[in-house]
Amino acid sequence: MSVTFRCPDAPKSMDDCPYCLEAQAGGYDEDGKCCPSCPGEMKVSDSPEVNLSNVNAAEILAKLDLSTEDLSGRVEARDLGDFRRRIFRAWNGDLDRMVREPYTIPGGSGKPFVMTDSEGVTHIQRMGATVHYGGNSLDQIRRRLQQLDQLAQYAQENGFALVWG
Numbered sequence: 001m002s003v004t005f006r007c008p009d010a011p012k013s014m015d016d017c018p019y020c021l022e023a024q025a026g027g028y029d030e031d032g033k034c035c036p037s038c039p040g041e042m043k044v045s046d047s048p049e050v051n052l053s054n055v056n057a058a059e060i061l062a063k064l065d066l067s068t069e070d071l072s073g074r075v076e077a078r079d080l081g082d083f084r085r086r087i088f089r090a091w092n093g094d095l096d097r098m099v100r101e102p103y104t105i106p107g108g109s110g111k112p113f114v115m116t117d118s119e120g121v122t123h124i125q126r127m128g129a130t131v132h133y134g135g136n137s138l139d140q141i142r143r144r145l146q147q148l149d150q151l152a153q154y155a156q157e158n159g160f161a162l163v164w165g
């Protein structure tokens with residue numbers, strides 16, 4: 001799950017479907033479409049967007065002293081000055097406490113699972129996919145704050161509200 005920060009009022013323009021372009025470049029679809037129902041072009045926002053994982057969004061929102069309750073919110077254009085001051089304060093605050101070491105949980109750490117194959121042979125496997133958590137370096141946290149500030153600046157200059165969810 002992830003949280004996207006964006007400007008819903010920003011103008012949209014039509015753009016070629018990137019998956020169709022991929023299909024054409026790969027030459028693996030004679031119709032030049034990614035799937036039969038794709039119109040071949042899509043409406044995209046002219047606004048930059050910032051996409052964060054739920055965990056990272058919650059940490060950033062908490063750092064900005066904003067509600068993390070349902071990981072959604074809205075800042076009106078006139079309040080973006082305050083929003084950007086929060087980012088500035090967070091930038092100059094104690095970011096070290098947000099730093100997390102990366103870790104990996106190897107696959108097969110879950111419950112055992114008994115499976116009988118088509119030849120009637122029973123196998124015991126362990127459930128659970130390998131989980132990688134990339135951690136949070138100081139650089140990554142700073143980069144996210146910077147991206148959010150750039151988005152907020154764009155919204156402020158254009159008089160757009162900023163929403164996330």
Ligand SMILES: [Zn+2]
Pocket residue numbers: 017018019020033034035038039040041
């Ligand atoms: Zn397509």
